[in-house]
Amino acid sequence: MAKLTLDEIGRLAGVSRATVSRVVNNYPHIRPEIRERVQKVIAEHGFYPNAVARSLALNATHIIGLFVPNVVRFIFADPYLSALIPEISRACNAHDYTPALFLFHSQDDEQKQFQRILHASMVDGLIVTADRRDKEFMPQLIDRRLPFVLLGRPSKFSDRISYVDSDNRGGAYMATQHLLKLGHRRIAIITNSLNTAADDRTEGYRQALTEAGLTFQPELLAEGDFTELSGFAAMQRLIPHRPDAVFVVSDTMSVGALRALNNAGINVPRDMALVSFDDLPVAATTTPALTTVRQPLGNGALAVATLLDIIKSGDKAPRHIIAPTELIVRASCGAVQSGLT
Amino acid sequence: MAKLTLDEIGRLAGVSRATVSRVVNNYPHIRPEIRERVQKVIAEHGFYPNAVARSLALNATHIIGLFVPNVVRFIFADPYLSALIPEISRACNAHDYTPALFLFHSQDDEQKQFQRILHASMVDGLIVTADRRDKEFMPQLIDRRLPFVLLGRPSKFSDRISYVDSDNRGGAYMATQHLLKLGHRRIAIITNSLNTAADDRTEGYRQALTEAGLTFQPELLAEGDFTELSGFAAMQRLIPHRPDAVFVVSDTMSVGALRALNNAGINVPRDMALVSFDDLPVAATTTPALTTVRQPLGNGALAVATLLDIIKSGDKAPRHIIAPTELIVRASCGAVQSGLT
DNA sequence: AGCGCCTTTGAGAGCGCTCTCAAAACAAAA
DNA sequence: TTTTGTTTTGAGAGCGCTCTCAAAGGCGCT
Structure with missing residues (x-):
C-alpha cells in the first residue's frame, strides 16, 4: 500500500486537497454528494492523515508528556507510579491524546532532556510529579508558557502554577x-x-x-x-x-x-x-x-483533565484541585474483629 | 522569548537557514569561523529545533510506541508492566528516543486507535506485548511494514516477526x-x-x-x-x-x-x-x-535495542532474542535454613 | 592571468497538512 | 435575463525543517 496523502485522495475523488481535508475534519459546507464520494475513496483506500504534518500545521501535537524528575531507584517498588501511569494513559486515550514518558533516573539524564522537552514543542503540555527539586523546574516551566500541571503540592510558587493534590x-x-x-x-x-x-x-x-x-x-x-x-x-x-x-x-x-x-x-x-x-x-x-x-478519584486522571482544560481553553490561570479522601476501615485498627483475607 | 527558527538564527548570524541547519546537525564542510559564529548566536538565544518540523522533513519522529493490547483490570497488580515501563523509558532515554504509551483497557479503546497508530506515522516503531490476541494484530503489523518487536513469544508467525522472550x-x-x-x-x-x-x-x-x-x-x-x-x-x-x-x-x-x-x-x-x-x-x-x-537482563531494554536496530539498519529480518534465566535460591525450597527477612 | 578542482554556501523544493481568501457555482430575487 | 447573495470549492501560502543542486569562493597549477 503506497503512502496516501490528501492530494492523492483528492486526485482519486476528483476534488482538491482542501476538500478532502474538510471531509476528514468534518467541516460543514460540503455538498453531501461530494462528501460521500470522498468518504468512499477514503474508506476504500484506507487513508489516515499524517499526524506529524498535521501537528506542524496546527502547531499542536496532541501529545502530553509525563515528566517524572526523580524516579526512585527501584521503581518496581513505587506503587504510586505504577498506578499513575496506566491511569494517565487511560485518561489520555479518552481524550484522544497520546502520553509520552519522560522518566528520569539521574540528574544527567534529566538535564540533558528537560530543555529539549521544553522547547522542541513536541508536547502540548506536561504533567509533572512533585519532587523536592520543584524549584529548579518550576521557574523555567512558568517562563516557557508550556501548559503544565503538577501532581502533588508544590513546595513553592503555589499561586502561580496549577496542581492536583490529594487531601x-x-x-x-x-x-x-x-x-x-x-x-x-x-x-x-x-x-x-x-x-x-x-x-x-x-x-x-x-x-x-x-x-x-x-x-x-x-x-x-x-x-x-x-x-x-x-x-x-x-x-x-x-x-x-x-x-x-x-x-x-x-x-x-x-x-x-x-x-x-x-x-x-x-x-x-x-x-x-x-x-x-x-x-x-x-x-x-x-x-x-x-x-x-x-483517595477515591485518581489524581492522574484529574491532572490530565486539568491539563487538557488549560490547553484547550488557552486560559493559563492556575487551577488548584484538592482530591478528597475517605477512610477504609479494615481490621488493623481494631474497629472490626474479623481478619478477613 | 519569541519562537526561534532556523531562518531567524540565520538572519542573526548573517548566514542562510541551510548553514544553521548544518551547524545544528554537526555536518562537516563548514568554515570553523562560521560555525563558531552560528554557535554563538544559538547559545545566546537558546535555539532548539522544532521536533515536529524535523520529523516531517525526515519522515521519522524518534518516538517509539509501547503497545499493550490487554491491560489487566487492576494493573496495579501487574508487576510485569510496572517493571517494564521504566525499563523501556530508560532504554529510550539512552538512545534519544521518546516512548509513547498505548495501553488499552478495552477492545473498543484498542480498535479505535490501533489503525491510527499504525498509519499516522507518529511512531517510528512499536514494542508490542504478547497477548492471546496476537493473531489479530500481527498480520496487520507485518503488512504495514512498521518496525516492531514483540515482547514474549508469539503464538503464531514466529518466523516472520522479531521478538524478545525470556528463557x-x-x-x-x-x-x-x-x-x-x-x-x-x-x-x-x-x-x-x-x-x-x-x-x-x-x-x-x-x-x-x-x-x-x-x-x-x-x-x-x-x-x-x-x-x-x-x-x-x-x-x-x-x-x-x-x-x-x-x-x-x-x-x-x-x-x-x-x-x-x-x-x-x-x-x-x-x-x-x-x-x-x-x-x-x-x-x-x-x-x-x-x-x-x-531473568537478569531486562527484556524491555533488549526490546528497545532490537527495535532501534531494526529501525536504524532498515533491515527487517526477524530477530529472535531469548534472554537467559538464573535460579535465585532463598528459603522456600528448603535448600538453605534461615528465613531471613 | 587563466584554468580546473575542491570546499563552502545559499536558493529552493519538498515533507503533508491547515486555513485564508478569492473564484466558482448555485439559488433566489428582481 | 440580470443582479444579488449565499454556499461550495480550489489555489496557494505557510508551518520549520532537511537536502539536493548549482553557484560562489578559494586554491594551486600551468
Missing part, C-alpha cells in the same frame, strides 16, 4: 481521629519529612491530636522513606516508647511496620492499632488487612 | 530440577495455560520430570491466572493431593499459595518446598523468602 491533611486528620475515637491516646506516627505529601499528613495528625487536647510527643514520631524496610526500622524504634496505636503515612511502610510488630510479638490490632494511608492493593491482603485512607 | 522453558527446567535434586518426587505445579510464557514454563517442568524418569500427574497441576488470589485457590486445590513440593510459575501466585499453605498449617519449606518464577521484589520479602527464577 493529605484531611485524610490524616480523619485517620487520627478514628484512632482517638477508638480510645487510643498514645498515637505514634511513621512519616517522611522529606516529602511534602507525608508532611501534610503529619500536619493532619498533629491537628487531630491538638483538637483532642493531646500534645504532640516527639518520641512518638519516627522517620521513614516510604520503603517497606524503613517502615520496619521505624516501628522497631517506636516500640520501646509503648504507643497504643500508630498512624503510618503509607501502606508500603505499614507492611514493614506490621512485620516489625509481628517479630516483636505485638498483635495487631489487639495490642496495637494501626491506621495507614494510600489504600494500595496490598492494604487488603496483609494480615490483618489495613485500615487506611483512600 | 521460560529453561528457567522452569532449572527450577524443577532443583526440587528434584532436593529429593522431591511429587512435585505439583501452579500455572496458567492461557498464557504462552506460563505454558513454556509448564513445558520445562514436564521436561525435567520426564528426564528424571517421573511421569506428569494431571492432578498435580492447578490453573491460576497470575493473580495472588488464584494462587491461593490453586494451592488449596492441590493440598489434598499431597505433593511434597510445588513449582509456581509466578511470584504473585506464590504469595497466594504461601498464604493457602499457611492457612492449612503446612510449613514451607519443612512440609512443602516451593519454587517460584520471576523474582519480583516481593519474592525477597515473603516468609519464607522465595526461591525463584530470575
